[in-house]
Amino acid sequence: MEERKFNELGLNEDILKAIDDMGFEEPSKIQVEVVPVLLEGYDVIGQAQTGTGKTLAYGAPILNNMDKTGGKIKGIIVAPTRELAIQVNDELNRIAKYTKVKLLPVYGGQPIERQIKALKRGVDIVVGTPGRILDLCRRKILDLSGIKYFVLDEADEMLNMGFIEDIEEIIKLLSDERQTMLFSATMPEKVQRLAKKYMKPDLKHILIAKNTMTVSTVYQYYYEIKQKDRFESLCRILDVDEPSTAIIFCKTKKGVDELVNSMQARGYNVEGMHGDMSQNQRLNTLKKFREGNLDFLVATDVAARGLDVENVSHVINYDLPQDVESYVHRIGRTGRANKEGKAYTLVTSREYVTLKQIEKITKSKIKRREVPSIDEVFMSKYQNMVSRVKEILEGEEFKKFIPFVEELDEDYSLVDVAAALMNMVYSKEICRDYIDDGEEPKVVRLFLNVGRKDKLNPKELIEFFNNTAEISNEDIGDIDILDKFSFADVSGDAAKQILKYCPGKRLCGRKVNVEMSNRR
Template sequence: MKNIGFNNLGLHPKILQAIDKMGFEEPSQIQAESIPVILEGNDVIGQAQTGTGKTLAFGAPMLSKINCNEKNISSIIITPTRELAIQVNDELSRIARFRKISLLPIYGGQPIERQIKSLRRGINVVVGTPGRILDHLHRNTLDLSNIQFLIIDEADEMLDMGFIEDIEDIIKACNSDRQTLFFSATIPNQVRKLASKYMKNNIKYIQIAKNTLTVEKTKQYYYEIKNRDRFESLCRILDVDEPSSAIIFCRTKRGVDELVENLQLRGYNVEGMHGDMGQNQRLNTLRKFKDGSLDFLVATDVAARGIDVENVSHVINYDLPQDTESYVHRIGRTGRANKDGIAYSLVTPKEYMMLKQIEKFTKSKIKRKEIPTVDDIFEAKYKNIEKKIKEVISENDYKNFVPIAMELDEDYNLVDVAAALIKITFDKELSFNYKENSINAEEENMRLFFSIGRMDNVTPRKLLKFITQTSSIEAYEIGDIDILNKFTFISVPERVGNVILKKSNGKKFQGRRVSVELAKNKKSNR
């Protein structure tokens, strides 16, 4: 499977253009093995762990084959959860960006009338949850009688959640000459029975073996960031940690070039590596990184594959990878030779689900860290400068400069002179012109009042479900929940609270209309 590129798999040129734009240099194993088989017209059961790139494995060939000029539904993708439906739809939208293909996610918690309007206008690809798909079938607003593709994603999870009858009802609404694809992390007997009952005789079974995980010696952390603050966040991390040797991973070749240029402008000792660079250039960069004349290496996954450097103290995921296996390969670059390594990931709220998949895949906990403040950076730089001064004094390596110090002593207090020299050193070492002490200085929490409480059978789980369904806010963005007898308080970031106030106020919880307001104070007794 070595040296196979996406352009060797037979995909539509417009799909290849989108994949290149997304920055993927070569297919993962499930993609390389599945795409040609699907393009040949076979039914497929693909078994690979969550986070190995299964969406692109079925999405790229499906989007290559369907006729985008037709306004009827060509493909239906069934997912077990609303969150996965949104994620799959977003990924397919990126893959289809240069083909005029219309996509629609359909799931509960979203107004069905809006979905019906979109379906009437004509949609090529529908991604949905079983319950909402059946709802549309019963209303005759969804026609699956002429589809090219029926795709069931996370089939094992779907059946574990008790959707077997719903899935069979949906399959029965589809035409028999369709192409059927099952993708799943495991293939239990229920999935096999479903496949033997509804898939063609030309079925191909593709199984990707689990990789051995080697992350025990690596301490893993993540920083939650806003996308606009990604670069400054990285600079703050580098300034406070001062890694002795670090590999910084970007998802795309262009991302590598841009990050290297920006870091060099800030004075960091850094170079980049990616697939478009010549072999001599890459070898020269790698030599400098190995011998320590280069502090930081920015690379794509493909370019970093041949890197074997023992003393890498940090791996930093500037961008999360496209799949969890790549994450394991990345952080395996540190924590070698029985040394502890550190792996940091910069994660936006939208990428939080991917982070959870990585935790599940690696069977490890990735701890959250706060983005360093300028005070943190000053403290780290001060300790480093203090250490260097003590080393120079202990080694008696300052005698040539005593006359200058004595001369300054005539006009100034030597403590002031020392402080001025420390400031000069500090300013020289500080890379970024930081405007705020904290990068999240503007982010304040808001306390909201809900007019329902224990008397209304409210539990934290039910309340979170109500909020996520009415406002589209993710559950992890909700802070403290304080449920009292007649009402409830929650704490949320201000930006999240404004959305909840706008969208959840006046909605019904178990038949009762809920009032959502800004709490007057923490001890409000309404």
């Protein structure tokens, strides 16, 4: 199939802008086939595996075509579980970012009164489970007579769970003028009967061939994290595992830039690759990575397409991908030529459902791992230094330094000298975040993801610290403002206040990320 871009599918600028913000550079197969057909108004059966991007395939055309006049609910999306309903609603909200469309998820396990209040205030699209939708209809709160767009998501799962009577009851409440969309991974006879009975005769059946998902030579693990700890968790994993070469995947181009900046500020040997970079930039970065001059490559899925690098020990999903196929492509970058590889995925509790879908479709086991503690980071660094010292002692190169050490032997114990030298190496390698010797550092160097390109100047940064963290000018030392990020030296107490109150606040129009930096 010829590769196409989102702007070739017939979507309007508001939808395209939102998709670009979501970081999807190219549509998946189901999106390429389904979007233009739905935009033309046909009923559609979309048959494709779970995790192939079906929500955007139907959500983008619905939001694109939606007429907001009249005040009635225009769209209803039925999902088999509350988890899927929440997931679908979240994604549709992201697609609807630049429209004025209002969405509401309705499902059991949440007070119905809250959902009733929201419906009375006015909603354009409802995403819900069959039981809660019918409950609201029977209470005369939810009126489906003006529905223009009706979606059955995961239809085979819904019918397997015994929802056939509920589905038919919902359909009978709908207008005959609706556009019906049925999405299913398989097409058992009961799904076919439902489609024949309630969909228009000129419906389009779009089948996306099932790909073989093999990941046999890759050991897969996940770390459950909090969103605010995503970067810190990655650093601890890297510092304990010490991959020889790793590709780290982000969902968006902006995400790649921000992660590279943050990692470089921590002292990691890393560069990024994404679609906004010139071909020369990408080739140069790839050359460095292939030749072992880069430890880490941060990339989007599209930038990494066709990437053929031997001996990648780890693939790390900093963000979950758009679909399962992308997950398989990503982790296929390691474990090549029958060598074993490791794939790590960082997930929040809300993303756990998607991870289980990936596990189910790939028929593989993704094992849980705990994010390393600071003590484990320390121990890993100690062990690594001891191993390197042993390696050096097995060679001859170190012997030219013996005369210098013998001079020190006159005044100091050689055990103390060796410990001091190891301390020098350790201080350069360990991030200031990890230093925990019982004393507060007098001056802490902070990294911020706002820079000269955002029109930041020292005065504005000082005022930001003053107003947001309530610290005085005396607590602020040197400030270095670079193109895309900045550094500020502050007192230990001020650093605590800044790290507590400033992350997530806005500075020069950007959401601020603040972290401790390496010693300089």
